[in-house]
Amino acid sequence: MTLGTGRVFREAWIAGVRRHFPGEPKAGYVAPWEETPEWEREAAAAVEGQVCDFVAVSGGSAAKLTREQRGRFVALCWIAQIHRHFDAPKPGYVADWDALPEWQRETDADIFDAVERAAAV
Numbered sequence: 001m002t003l004g005t006g007r008v009f010r011e012a013w014i015a016g017v018r019r020h021f022p023g024e025p026k027a028g029y030v031a032p033w034e035e036t037p038e039w040e041r042e043a044a045a046a047v048e049g050q051v052c053d054f055v056a057v058s059g060g061s062a063a064k065l066t067r068e069q070r071g072r073f074v075a076l077c078w079i080a081q082i083h084r085h086f087d088a089p090k091p092g093y094v095a096d097w098d099a100l101p102e103w104q105r106e107t108d109a110d111i112f113d114a115v116e117r118a119a120a121v
Helices: 007-020 038-057 067-085 102-120
Strands: none
Touching: 007 038, 007 102, 038 067, 038 102, 067 102
């Protein structure tokens, strides 16, 4: 999979939701790339790129971050994308880390790890 397209992000999101979401997730949470709205594809590509850049400029030190720190980075980058695409987003879409459900925090950390692994290839 080519980095920067958002597909690594999306596949990691889907895998994380399936792993961590309690119960049956909404269909949109696990919709394949082709069924993902354009704004969400653009946001996924942007955050994927930000994680790649962060890993690169850290000179390998990103590996020393805690799982929570990696997840927080993804969450914060995503919040910026939500603000970019929506003038008045729902509060839940821009919630800070501590307000996110556990499944979403775990999924965000999984996303960082997946992008970092893909960047190392």
